Amino acid sequence: MQHAPAVVADGLTKRYGARTVVDDVSFEIAEGEAFALLGPNGAGKSTTVEMLEGFRVPTSGTARVLGADPQRADRDWRSRIGVVLQPTGQAGALTVREMLTHLARVFPNARDVDETIEAVGLAEHASRRIGSRSGGQQRRVDVALGIIGRPEVLFLDEPTTGFDPQARRAFWQLIRDVAADGTTILLTTHYLEEAEQLAHRAGIIADGRLLALDEVDRIGGAESRTPVVRWTDASGRHEVRTREPASVVRSLPGEPTDLEVIRPSLEDVYLSLIGAVEAEEAAA
Numbered sequence: 185m186q187h188a189p190a191v192v193a194d195g196l197t198k199r200y201g202a203r204t205v206v207d208d209v210s211f212e213i214a215e216g217e218a219f220a221l222l223g224p225n226g227a228g229k230s231t232t233v234e235m236l237e238g239f240r241v242p243t244s245g246t247a248r249v250l251g252a253d254p255q256r257a258d259r260d261w262r263s264r265i266g267v268v269l270q271p272t273g274q275a276g277a278l279t280v281r282e283m284l285t286h287l288a289r290v291f292p293n294a295r296d297v298d299e300t301i302e303a304v305g306l307a308e309h310a311s312r313r314i315g316s317r318s319g320g321q322q323r324r325v326d327v328a329l330g331i332i333g334r335p336e337v338l339f340l341d342e343p344t345t346g347f348d349p350q351a352r353r354a355f356w357q358l359i360r361d362v363a364a365d366g367t368t369i370l371l372t373t374h375y376l377e378e379a380e381q382l383a384h385r386a387g388i389i390a391d392g393r394l395l396a397l398d399e400v401d402r403i404g405g406a407e408s409r410t411p412v413v414r415w416t417d418a419s420g421r422h423e424v425r426t427r428e429p430a431s432v433v434r435s436l437p438g439e440p441t442d443l444e445v446i447r448p449s450l451e452d453v454y455l456s457l458i459g460a461v462e463a464e465e466a467a468a
């Protein structure tokens with residue numbers, strides 16, 4: 185039997201006065217799938233996620249998460265959802281362990297507190313006040329709070345902002361483990377590599393509109409991922425987009441300098457989609 189999607193955004197729209205900040209956004213996330221929402225600052229990612237979390241009321245359109253309308257959902261629904269909001273900068277007076285122990289009591293099937301602290305790499309900080317920890321360490325506490333209740337759906341809004349590269353990689357492994365348990369994940373991030381590492385599918389949003397929606401390694405269409413061969417010779421720098429890069433390389437005379445064969449990354453595709461929208465706006 186086909187499962188109902190865990191998350192449905194259907195024509196989600198949010199207006200503030202005359203300004204539309206989320207414009208008719210639709211996507212679904214299957215149970216157990218990890219989905220990334222990408223886009224520049226102010227694109228409407230957090231607003232979209234907050235409508236799915238039940239923290240903002242859509243102007244129009246429908247949000248459904250685990251079969252319920254987040255606006256009307258009850259306590260039981262909320263205990264099945266994990267949320268890592270954008271950092272608020274509020275530093276806590278409680279220690280890391282106190283905070284997690286406190287929240288763990290709210291959930292019927294919470295994770296073990298010390299295991300969770302260990303999983304986010306804060307074992308050495310468990311007895312320290314959250315407010316005295318660094319920004320990146322406080323962000324790890326936010327992540328721990330998001331997963332402590334063993335959520336079925338986990339919302340992660342820019343979870344690794346402020347992480348050093350090592351902490352980011354450790355976080356990716358943690359999220360892979362959480363995903364392997366069957367958790368559905370909606371992630372927003374400015375790190376395209378993070379989306380490539382963690383998500384099956386992604387949506388790119390700019391100016392409130394969904395520009396692209398596909399599997400992470402197909403987003404932007406097959407054409408945008410066609411390999412590019414670049415080299416320099418006596419007549420200058422050359423660039424050829426081709427499905428047969430090996431043939432192009434073989435046909436080059438001699439040993440050209442700066443020869444490279446690139447398969448455009450998600451970041452390249454993202455930048456060209458966002459660049460096209462910005463050019464369109466500038467021309468309007």
Ligand SMILES: Nc1ncnc2c1ncn2[C@@H]1O[C@H](COP(=O)(O)OP(=O)(O)OP(=O)(O)O)[C@@H](O)[C@H]1O
Binds near residue numbers: 200229231
């Ligand atoms: N309460 C509000 N009243 C008016 N405008 C708002 C309100 N909340 C958000 N906005 C505007 O909505 C737009 C989308 O904001 P949102 O936070 O969803 O973007 P985002 O894609 O998450 O950005 P970032 O990557 O910077 O976090 C922004 O232009 C923001 O200024």
